[in-house]
Amino acid sequence: MVPPTIGRDMTFIPTAPDLLDGLNPQQRQAVDYRGPSLLILAGAGSGKTSVLTRRIASLLQNQDAWPSQILAITFTNKAAAEMRDRVEGLIGQAAEGMWISTFHSACVRILRREAENFGFTKNFTIYDSADSRALIKRIIKELDADAFGFTVSSVASKISRLKNELNDVESYARNANFNDPAERVFAEIFRTYTRELQRANAFDFDDLIGQTVYLFRAFPQVAAVYQRRFRHILVDEYQDTNHAQYSLIRELTRPVEAHVAAELEAGEGYRSSQRDATGGIPGASLTVVGDSDQSIYAFRGADIRNIVEFERDFPNSTVILLEQNYRSTQNILSAANAVIANNFDRKEKNLFTTVGDGEKIVGFTGYSQHDEAQFIADEIGVLHEGGMDYKDMAVFYRTNAQTRALEEIFIRSAIPYRVLGGTKFYERAEIKDVMAYLTAVANPADPLALRRIMNVPKRGIGPATEAALQNHADKNEQMLRDSLRQVDELGLGPKVTAAIQGLAATLDQATLVVETAKVADILEGLLKQTGFVDALRASRDPQDEARAENVEELLAQTKEFGTRNPEGTLLDFLTEVSLVAAADDLDDSSGTVSLMTLHTAKGLEYDAVFLAGVEEGLLPHQMSAGEPGGPAEERRLFYVGITRARQRLYLSLAMTRAQFGDVNVAMPSRYLQEIPTELIDWRQSPGMANSRGGTQPRAINARRGELGSSGSGLSSGGSGYGFSTGPSATALARAAKNAENKTQWANRVTSTVRDNGDLKLAVGDRIRHDDFGEGRVSSVTDNGAKSIAEVQFDTAGRKRLLVKISPIEKL
DNA sequence: CCGTGCAAAAAACTT
DNA sequence: TTTTGCACGG
16 A cells, blocks of 8 residues: 655545544544544543544644644653554554654653753763662762651652652742751752752753753743644543643643744744744644543652543543443453442443453462462463463562562473563663763763762772762862863872773763764773673672673663664663663563563553452552552552453462561452452452361352451451451461461462472373472473473372472472 | 671562 | 671781
């Protein structure tokens, strides 16, 4: 098909794909709407991505907008890339020139262009949370602020909260009570932090949004450039915007006043005027999409009022409700509806589908988190044998710490998996070191980066030398980097002096070519001259070999970046790395099961979803109990998890959970009983737990009192939603005790790992497994260290095992 | 300045 | 259970 083109002198308009094809009436209305502001309330799985992409395509196809006039904000870079692809798929190459990106990426792009306006330069560094914390740590130490009870994390979150509300030091100081010494000290910390960022030519994550808003408000003529340019602004996941992001949208959709517009268009080369009869430029058209039931980022400052009060904020707006779900079976939707209905103060909304009930939801209670993990692994095996691809299955959990048990069992069961987020590649110390080199090269004003690498690899520069250099810099009111160059003035030892001069020369040399050279070449030069990798390889620490490999991997990534972006500079690379989201490294073609937190799961969908750890204390999480609106937000999180599933949903929990090294009793989550009994098929219910091996079925959804609850010390959070806690709580308490000295339970699964060397198994062999007992090998795939045996156990059923590390012995 | 060893603290979610 | 901080001797 010939891609349609947009242009005035076209003689041939190819038949465009019908953009409204297959859409329901509400969806069509959303695509077709033209006007100042549109709110699409899109329930989970209601096809909002489809609507958004078609809406953009429609704007372009009808020539209501040029690509360059469109700004679409998504939640992750992956979502942005997908949206771009889909728009291009619909209307062809004309999609080039659109801005489709996250809030943060869009702001960086604007700030890099405009930084010179307010005391920064375009090569500013982006401080990630760890960088901010490192800086805050130094400041707290310097000001002796820990005496006032300030910790790094308390200061970091307070500053973040203030910035998300667009408060700066001055506005904080205006409202602070200076009779309170703690507030005075905090103001001092905040002031120092702000000054240090400015000096370092750096922005933290929150600044990226906040400073862009400040820029627009302080410089109307700068704002006007973007207000004039973007005629159509579309924001996805609007329920998770915070005040700063909301303000950014407000600024971008503000009309340009006549005199500013006149001045602007008198400037360089604007082909056609956007000014209306009054001489001003009307505000851009705004489309926002969201679902208040999926608001899960309050902790990051997200304000649900942004979406709830949209109609008041933007008068004359149109609201469209999308309720038909195209993703999940009715059973899954009924569960989701039932759960979310317990949140009061929400707009009534009921998802429905026409695909039918589907399978029941499966529930499972394990004795331990390993037992739970084993259940998940087994079910994944069954689904896979039934023809489902690993990539269409996912396991969600509340906290990253839960991955350990899952990983241990998955490895043992030879299930290919991938963990999204968690300890990310770029958070490893050696990678941060190398990135600090690149940052120091790109932004010579950044002392944080420089300090990090000054003695990595070891070159005999200790705290004393560093302090001397810093003093020299302060005295001469210059950058730390300049002092490095002038180290001979300091009268340090010859060895140290030479080492510092060497480092200075290496960095300066790289900085010279920072605009032109390829990232990979810069990095290769740095690594070679500093002997970074060699130092790691020479080390006696066995982990350093892996670290060296990680650095090589990073080098490979810079090369890959170079092929992907032939024009890409070091600055582009650093920006991209700073702004990757957890869901961004999701690879659809990986052929692995995906493991991620419930937060990361937002916006994704899978044929089969496993929700692990549905327990009090975990979901809802302990720490949410004290927060206003905490339990309601946790319920939304549960709701988000449920609604990711297309065909199959598994809810699992464990009776005991190990954390902080010791074992705790875990109670079933209060949210479980909000799901109608008939929707769940409990393979092993929480009520069955007792020390005799568990054969007493007990309805999990039994209403409080029906089974005669006796208030034991182990209530389920005191919410009034508790389960009948009498007998099962006793059993659970006993279970906890027993878990320590591994008792007589059948099917208990531990985390035992063993190195079996090159144990070889053949079909027909009898083996004994520490957890599953005896069994017969029914098939083996011989792959050396990766050999997988399928074993029919006498009592525990059929399992796939990775031979090398499973706790087995041949009989 | 460097490496070792022991004590102490810490573990929600994320751009 | 794992990571980080501090004191010590070389």
